[in-house]
Each structure stands twice: as structure tokens, then as C-alpha cells.
Amino acid sequence: MNWKKNDTIQIEITDMSDTGEGIGKTDGFTWFVKDAVIGDVVEASVMKMKKSYGFARLQKVLNPSSARVTPLCAVARQCGGCQLQAVSYEEQLRFKENKVRNNLRRIGGFENPPFYPIIGMEHPWRYRNKAQFPFGKNRDGQIIAGFYAARTHAIIEHDDCLLGAEENAKILECIKTYMNQYHITPYDEMTHTGLIRHALIRKGFSTGELMVCLVINGSVNDLKNSNKLVEMLTALYPGTTGRMEQYGAEETPDRCDPRNKPVPEMTSISVNINREQTNVIMGSDVVHLYGPGYITDYIGNICYRISPLSFYQVNPVQTERLYETALEYADLTGTETVWDLYCGIGTISLFLAQKAKKVYGVEIIPQAIEDARANAALNGIDNVKFFVGKAEEVLPEQYEKNHIYADVIVVDPPRKGCDKVCLDTILKMAPQRVVYVSCDSATLARDLKYLCGEAYTLEKVQTVDMFGNSCHVESIVKLVRKNNRKCKPDSYVKLRLDMEDYYRIKDEEK
Numbered sequence: 001m002n003w004k005k006n007d008t009i010q011i012e013i014t015d016m017s018d019t020g021e022g023i024g025k026t027d028g029f030t031w032f033v034k035d036a037v038i039g040d041v042v043e044a045s046v047m048k049m050k051k052s053y054g055f056a057r058l059q060k061v062l063n064p065s066s067a068r069v070t071p072l073c074a075v076a077r078q079c080g081g082c083q084l085q086a087v088s089y090e091e092q093l094r095f096k097e098n099k100v101r102n103n104l105r106r107i108g109g110f111e112n113p114p115f116y117p118i119i120g121m122e123h124p125w126r127y128r129n130k131a132q133f134p135f136g137k138n139r140d141g142q143i144i145a146g147f148y149a150a151r152t153h154a155i156i157e158h159d160d161c162l163l164g165a166e167e168n169a170k171i172l173e174c175i176k177t178y179m180n181q182y183h184i185t186p187y188d189e190m191t192h193t194g195l196i197r198h199a200l201i202r203k204g205f206s207t208g209e210l211m212v213c214l215v216i217n218g219s220v221n222d223l224k225n226s227n228k229l230v231e232m233l234t235a236l237y238p239g240t241t242g243r244m245e246q247y248g249a250e251e252t253p254d255r256c257d258p259r260n261k262p263v264p265e266m267t268s269i270s271v272n273i274n275r276e277q278t279n280v281i282m283g284s285d286v287v288h289l290y291g292p293g294y295i296t297d298y299i300g301n302i303c304y305r306i307s308p309l310s311f312y313q314v315n316p317v318q319t320e321r322l323y324e325t326a327l328e329y330a331d332l333t334g335t336e337t338v339w340d341l342y343c344g345i346g347t348i349s350l351f352l353a354q355k356a357k358k359v360y361g362v363e364i365i366p367q368a369i370e371d372a373r374a375n376a377a378l379n380g381i382d383n384v385k386f387f388v389g390k391a392e393e394v395l396p397e398q399y400e401k402n403h404i405y406a407d408v409i410v411v412d413p414p415r416k417g418c419d420k421v422c423l424d425t426i427l428k429m430a431p432q433r434v435v436y437v438s439c440d441s442a443t444l445a446r447d448l449k450y451l452c453g454e455a456y457t458l459e460k461v462q463t464v465d466m467f468g469n470s471c472h473v474e475s476i477v478k479l480v481r482k483n484n485r486k487c488k489p490d491s492y493v494k495l496r497l498d499m500e501d502y503y504r505i506k507d508e509e510k
């Protein structure tokens with residue numbers, strides 16, 4: 001068929017793309033329709049045509065799918081954050097599990113991977129402990145904060161994202177008031193002028209501790225009357241800073257008990273310097289204006305300190321379930337040497353250290369390793385050692401030079417997956433088990449294919465919904481070394497040492 005731009009088409013949506021767009025066909029031609037839900041029959045207008053597929057804009061839902069629900073958020077369609085708000089949560093979970101299954105099949109070549117039912121959230125709202133709001137001006141010149149619209153850098157004004165903490169709205173209001181009072185300008189991407197780029201807000205859900213970090217295009221001196229900002233923010237949520245540090249791990253409040261919902265308190269206020277013309281939100285320098293420079297939070301009975309630049313999982317409730325699964329898959333008895341690659345602030349490392357002989361963590365961001373070391377001390381855990389550096393450099397170096405081996409290796413890489421050198425080193429080290437935690441099932445499938453070849457069996461795949469209402473999904477898998485594998489470098493090293501002993505004894509005998 002020869003469709004033209006703005007033609008109206010009628011389609012039944014029979015599938016959903018990885019990024020949550022509805023997929024349907026007319027005469028064998030595939031259409032992607034954003035905001036259409038699987039099972040809908042819709043009217044859409046043609047936007048763009050390629051050879052074998054096209055994009056169309058949803059105009060009218062003619063026959064709604066049984067999986068269609070009314071989004072709770074007023075800007076759900078414009079905002080780029082929640083691609084699945086119009087899809088029932090049950091269907092979202094099915095979609096996510098299928099996405100991982102398909103990638104494992106198509107990219108990884110695993111025909112029937114051993115899947116366990118997805119771990120969904122009890123309440124897929126207000127679960128995010130971190131939000132980054134860009135600042136700008138609306139058409140009337142007023143300062144606004146909000147979110148970027150999908151695939152653009154236009155700011156949709158919105159102070160109260162329903163995935164984030166309730167405190168965010170009040171904090172943003174306070175920052176805007178301060179900016180208006182002291183004539184502080186928001187950043188303008190087009191002209192690279194103006195000061196305030198983003199506000200990063202984090203909350204320790206189990207401690208109530210709040211962090212505000214303003215990302216600015218300038219030096220801290222450009223932030224005039226910053227003491228007033230501190231005054232205003234601390235007045236909003238007063239309290240003593242670093243409260244949780246005074247607690248021992250045993251005193252962790254029972255977070256399931258609503259009476260123990262912690263009182264929010266402003267714990268850390270800082271400024272991050274980012275003068276670059278870039279999409280990257282944070283620069284590398286942080287100047288602390290108030291508090292200890294970090295907030296603390298608990299996952300299970302381990303306390304973590306979190307700095308503005310450190311990675312920390314955004315959904316602490318589901319993270320606990322993820323880490324418990326990691327611990328289960330690592331199958332530790334107390335005698336194992338474990339590597340935790342891409343360890344961030346040592347979250348998984350410290351979880352594993354409770355049951356391992358020794359844990360080595362590797363992470364590229366120095367501040368995160370500072371946090372990791374502090375976290376180990378904070379929890380009285382001393383069987384961990386952290387390295388700053390790239391996993392693909394530190395692991396081979398430690399293995400080859402210092403002969404540190406591994407019974408279990410846990411990896412939790414960013415979206416691009418593991419570097420090939422890292423995978424090759426894992427194969428050389430031949431640990432009994434590999435636990436792979438992944439936020440991108442396509443690169444997961446690629447890496448699993450590489451690892452599984454001759455050496456490992458894919459024993460378990462578990463998906464965990466950490467990002468309700470968005471199309472992202474976390475997976476965790478367990479690989480077990482095949483017994484018949486010929487070359488086992490760890491036993492090979494041992495064998496070589498045995499032989500050296502043998503020759504030494506022989507020499508001594510002579």
C-alpha cells in the first residue's frame with residue numbers, strides 16, 4: 001500500500017515494542033503507534049514511512065484493550081518517563097517478562113530459558129528514591145521545573161511525579177521561590193547561559209533523609225545567597241543530620257510497620273558544577289553547602305551512605321528482593337571468594353560479605369568506592385576489599401599478577417553490558433557460579449551467549465520489576481560451570497603450584 005503522511009489508518013494493536021509502542025499491521029505492513037496498548041483497535045495518522053515499517057500517531061482509541069487503564073498522571077502522554085501508564089500493571093509485568101524472554105531467545109539463542117515468575121511491585125507508585133528535574137522558563141518567562149518530553153529537551157512543567165517521593169514538589173517550589181527572590185536564572189540549553197540546570201533530589205526511604213544537589217553552570221560563588229537557600233530548605237524539613245549513623249544495624253526500624261515511617265529531614269545540600277555543553281546531567285565536582293555530604297539508607301539490615309555522584313538503585317523495596325536473589329544464586333557457605341564487578345557503593349558486595357569468606361568489589365567511580373569503603377566500616381564488615389578502576393582492567397590484573405581467584409563472580413554492569421576483556425577473564429578464572437544482574441536484557445543475552453558457549457549452563461532467570469510504569473526491567477541470572485569443562489584455570493593454577501612443590505621436594509631430596 002502507498003501511505004502518505006497524515007493518512008488515517010485503522011489498526012489492531014497486537015504487540016508492543018521494547019520501548020512500549022503499540023505494534024500493529026495493515027496488509028502485512030508494520031506500524032509503531034506510541035501510546036497504543038496491546039489489544040486496542042485504534043485510529044492513527046501516518047507520520048513517517050520506512051521500507052517495511054512506519055510510525056503513526058494515535059488519534060482515537062476505537063475499541064480499548066482490556067489491558068487499557070486511565071493514567072493517574074496528567075502529563076503521562078507528553079512526559080518521556082512512563083511509557084506504560086495506560087497499561088494495566090498485570091499486563092506490564094507480562095510485557096517485561098516477554099521482552100527478556102525474547103531477547104534471550106533472539107540474541108542469546110536460548111530456546112527455552114529457565115524462567116521464574118517476575119517479581120512485581122505491590123504498589124507501582126512513589127517508589128523512586130531519586131529524581132532529576134531540569135529547570136527552565138515557560139513562555140511567560142516564569143521559572144519552571146519538570147521533565148523532558150519524550151525524545152526532546154522541551155521541559156514539561158511538572159512538580160509532582162507520581163513515581164517519586166512526595167517531598168519533591170515542596171522542595172522544587174522552595175528552590176523556585178529562592179531563585180525568584182534572589183534573581184537566580186535557570187539554564188538555557190540553546191544559549192548555554194543561566195545558572196541552574198537540574199535539581200537532583202534523593203530520599204533514603206527507610207531513614208527519611210533527604211538530599212538536594214543543584215547542578216549549576218558556574219562556580220559556587222555564582223549561586224548568590226546560597227546560605228538563604230540552605231535556610232529555606234532546612235526549614236522545610238528540619239532535623240538532625242546524619243541521624244542514622246548513630247544507630248546500630250540491629251536498630252533498623254521495621255519498614256513494613258506504617259508507624260515506623262520515618263520523618264523526612266533535610267540532611268544534605270550540595271552544588272554540582274557542570275559547565276559543559278552536554279546532555280550528561282552531573283559534572284564531576286561537588287561542593288557541600290550543608291550536612292555530611294551524603295544521606296544514608298537501609299537495604300535489609302545493611303546501612304548505606306549515598307553521595308550525590310554515586311549510583312544507588314532507585315527502587316529500594318524491589319532492590320532488597322533483587323539482592324536477596326543475588327545472595328541465593330551466589331549459593332554461599334562462608335568459604336567462598338567472591339568478586340562483585342561494577343559494585344557502585346558496594347551494595348551487593350556487602351550483602352554477599354555476610355555469607356562469603358572474602359568479597360572483592362570493583363567500580364570505576366572513585367567517590368562510589370569511597371562510599372563503599374565507608375559503608376563496609378559503617379556496618380562493621382571487614383571481609384571486603386574495594387578497587388577503583390575498570391572491571392576489565394582490575395580483574396585481569398588481580399587475577400594474573402596476584403592470583404586472586406573466584407568461586408563466584410557477580411556482575412551488574414551498566415546498559416552496555418560487560419567488556420569483552422572482562423568476559424574473557426571470567427572464563428579464564430572459571431568460577432563455579434556467575435550471577436549476572438542486568439538492566440538491559442539485550443546486552444545480557446549477548447554476554448550470556450558468550451559465557452555459556454562451552455563453559456556455563458544457564459540455570460535460572462529471574463526478572464524483577466524495579467521500574468513500574470516504565471518499560472525497563474531488571475533481570476538476574478545464575479550460571480553454573482559445566483563439570484566437564486577441560487580447562488579450569490583456577491585448578492590449573494593450583495596444579496602448577498602442586499608441581500612446583502613436587503619439584504622443590506625433588507630438588508631438596510637431591
Ligand code: SAH
Nearest residue numbers: 311342343344347363364390391412413414
Ligand atoms: N551493583 C551496584 C551498581 C550497579 S550500576 C548496585 O546495585 O548498586 C553499574 C555501576 O557500574 C555504576 O556504579 C557505574 O559507575 C559502574 N561502571 C560503569 N562502567 C564500569 C567499568 N568499566 N568498570 C567498573 N565499573 C563500571
